[in-house]
Amino acid sequence: MKAIERFLEAAAILSHPVEVRRFPQGTRTAEEAARAVGCDVGQIVKSLVFMADGRPVLALTSGANRVDVGKLAAIAGAREVRRATPEEARAATGFAVGGTPPFGHPAPIPAYLDPDLLGHREVWAAAGTPDAVFRTTPEELRRTTGAVVADFRETRPEGSGTSGRTGIMDGSRASEGA
Ligand code: 5CA
Numbered sequence: 169m170k171a172i173e174r175f176l177e178a179a180a181i182l183s184h185p186v187e188v189r190r191f192p193q194g195t196r197t198a199e200e201a202a203r204a205v206g207c208d209v210g211q212i213v214k215s216l217v218f219m220a221d222g223r224p225v226l227a228l229t230s231g232a233n234r235v236d237v238g239k240l241a242a243i244a245g246a247r248e249v250r251r252a253t254p255e256e257a258r259a260a261t262g263f264a265v266g267g268t269p270p271f272g273h274p275a276p277i278p279a280y281l282d283p284d285l286l287g288h289r290e291v292w293a294a295a296g297t298p299d300a301v302f303r304t305t306p307e308e309l310r311r312t313t314g315a316v317v318a319d320f321r322e323t324r325p326e327g328s329g330t331s332g333r334t335g336i337m338d339g340s341r342a343s344e345g346a
Contacts, residue, residue: 171263171296178272179302182312186302188295196266196298198231205292205301208232213285213293213309215268217257217277220246224260226279228270228293228315233282236322243280243318266298271312279315281306286317 169177172188179186195201198212205212212231217224218240225244227235241249254265261273270279270293285291286306293309295302310317 171267172300174262175269175272175296175300175302178269179312182271184304184308184312186295186304188300188302190297190300192299194299195294195301201292201294201301202231207290207292208288210284211288211291213270213291213304215261215270215294217252217260217265217268218249219252219256220244220249224252224256224277225249226261226270226277226313226315227320228279228281228285228309228313229320230282230284233284234322235320239322240280240320243316243320244278263294263296264298267294267296267300269294269296269302270309272296276314279313280318280320281310281313281315282321283317283319284321285309 191204193204195204198209198214201212202209210230210232214229214231216227216229218227227240229235237249257265260277261268290303290305292301292303
C-alpha cells in the first residue's frame, strides 16, 4: 500500500477526519511545509524519531524548536538518547524521514509533545510523503499519538539571534534543510 493510503487508513481507524494536502513544491522540512501551507513555522509538527537506550521514541516538535536530547533522555527515563538514523526511523515508523506522520506506525511508539504546539488553534503534520501534510489540532494530535506533553525544547542562549545553534545535533534540522 502506498504511504499516504497507509496514513489515511490509520487516521480512519483513529476516527480522525483528515484531508491530505499535497504540494508539488515539497514539504520535506518544517520551513518548506510552512511556506507551502502559508502558516507559521511554529505550527508545523516535526515527527522526529530518537533512539532512547536503543528503543525508538517520537518527539513531536514544533517547527520553531529543536530537541534537547538531554532533556528527552530525562523525560524518557533513558541513559542515552540520540537521533535515529534514517534506516532506524523508517523501521520504527514505516515511513521515510521527511514524510513521517505522527501516527500510523506498525507498532505504537512512545511519544512526547512539545508544549509550544498547544499554543496554536491548528497545526500541520506530515501525511506519509515529503509533499503531503494534513491539518489537525493539538488536542487531536495528543489523542491520536497518546503523547505525553513534556518540555524537551532546546533553550537558546541569550543573544544568539534566531539561529540558536549550540552545536548539538538534535534531529530538528528539518527546519534547516535536513
Ligand atoms: N514533512 C516535514 C514537515 S511535517 C517533516 O517531516 N519534517 S521533519 O522535521 O519531521 O522531518 C525531517 C527530519 O527527518 C529531520 O529533522 C531529521 O530529524 C530527519 N532526517 C532527515 N535526514 C536525516 C538523516 N540523514 N539522518 C537522520 N534523520 C534525518
